[in-house]
Amino acid sequence: GQQLNQSPQSMFIQEGEDVSMNCTSSSIFNTWLWYKQDPGEGPVLLIALYKAGELTSNGRLTAQFGITRKDSFLNISASIPSDVGIYFCAGQGNAGGTSYGKLTFGQGTILTVHP
């Protein structure tokens, strides 16, 4: 099946620093999504990317859909303590496939922000 490789696995940063994480895939996806998961909660959508090359911002978050449709990155600027959590990339749909919208998730990046 499709696999997403997400890196880094974990990050320990100081408040105010910028963060960058990325996902790569051997398969093409039609949509890339970035989620944040807090302990004991379900994933919450941060940013959705629908077109290759698209660069989208949501407050301090910026994400890009790679031009090859096989990768994406997420940047968080000026991190704050509430940014702590697990960040997942997810790919949706594949060119020519019959996927009914299922998501394939990366392994997650655990973010720790020290005040």
Added chain:
Amino acid sequence: EPEVTQTPSHQVTQMGQEVILRCVPISNHLYFYWYRQILGQKVEFLVSFYNNEISEKSEIFDDQFSVERPDGSNFTLKIRSTKLEDSAMYFCAGRQETYGYTFGSGTRLTVV
């Protein structure tokens, strides 16, 4: 903002017992999904449900699993005979025709 509601939040069951996890999706959603997340691991797709039938399932979703939308509102996942390795967080999700997914808060299933 509309939410996907899952009950119970935590279920403990004996190995071999049947469990039913319940979800109330957002009313205008058309596609429904179950995902699971084993502790410390990534979220994995189990099954998608559209137009009152399974549209796609993963290799995890074997004969022990089934889904139903019996009354047009509730969406359930049944595990017939639970195994220790079924212990995980189970997330229900739904979406409209466009891509917007909404996940529930999950049910933590512990099989002992």
